Amino acid sequence: MKLTERKITTELRKHGYKLTPQRQAVIDTIVASQDLLTPARVYEKVSREHPDIGLVTVYRTLELLSRLGLICELHSGGTCPTYTASNPEHHHHLICSGCGKVVDFTGHNLAPLENRLARESGFRIQNHVLEFIGVCSACQETK
Amino acid sequence: MKLTERKITTELRKHGYKLTPQRQAVIDTIVASQDLLTPARVYEKVSREHPDIGLVTVYRTLELLSRLGLICELHSGGTCPTYTASNPEHHHHLICSGCGKVVDFTGHNLAPLENRLARESGFRIQNHVLEFIGVCSACQETK
DNA sequence: CTGCTAATTGATAATCGTTTTCAGTTGGAC
C-alpha cells in the first residue's frame, strides 16, 4: 500500500515540521512516481512545475522523509542512492558486475522472513533490497 | 568457497592481463580479508606493505577484478561501494533509515532462488545482497 | 639475455554527487 500525500503531510505536522510548498512538490513527485528516483531525477521532475526550487532543498527533503520512514532509501548497484515511497510494487534485481546490465525478477516472497525480523528486532520494516550479483552470459564470453 | 590467490592470478593471465606486483598486493589483501572493504580501506591495508602504491591503482584493480567476476562489488547502505572475494561467508543486513544503525542477521537460505535465476538468466551468480530497510525501535519514538 | 611494445603505473587535475555554511525568507502559533 502506497503512502498517500495526505498521510505524509499529516506525519510531517505531527513531528513539528513545516509544510512548505517545496516539500509538497517533492512529496507529490515521489508519490506519483512508480520508479526508484535519484535525487537528481526528483529535482528534474520537480523543477518542471517549480523552476525555482533548489537541488539542496530536494536533498534535504528526501533526507527528512527518509528519516521519518515515509520514503525508503535504496542502494541498488549504481553509484547514487534512490528513493521511493514506502512499500511500492516490488521487484528485485540481478546485476551483471561486468557490464552493469540489470535484469528484474519477481516471485520470491520474503514476507515470512520480514515478519520474523520485525518481531525479533523491533524494527518497523518498510522495504527491502534483494540483489543478485553475477556475470551475464555475454560477459562470460568476453575476455 | 573463497577464491584462492592462485585462481585469480590464473584468470588474469587467461584474459591477457599482466600480473603486476601492485595487482598481487590488492588481490592478497582482498583474499585475506573476511570483511567487506571499501576502496579506501583496501588502499590503507595495501599501503602498509607497499607504501608507494597509488590509490588510483587500487581503484583500477578493483574495477578489473570486479569486471572479471573475481571479486564482488556490493552496495550496502553506506555511500561507498564495498568489495569482497566471491562467495564469502555471508550475512545480511537490517538497516535503520533513521539513524543508520545496521543489524546483521543470518539464517535465510537463498540457494534455491539463486539456482532458479542462474538457470533462467544464464548469469553466473557470485553473490547477493539482502537488506531490509526500516525504522528501529529507538527512532520510532523520536520525533 | 636483450630489446620491444602495449599495458600499466602514479601524480595531478577534473568531475560527480552530496553536505555545509550563511544570510535572507516564511509558515504557523499567538
Add this chain to the structure above:
DNA sequence: GTCCAACTGAAAACGATTATCAATTAGCAG
C-alpha cells in the same frame, strides 16, 4: 499583524571516483 524557529537558495566545501598523461614495466620475440 507580529514574531521566531524552521526553512530556503546560492555558493562554497567536501569526499569519492574518474580522466589525463608522461614515465615505467611485464612479458614476449628474437
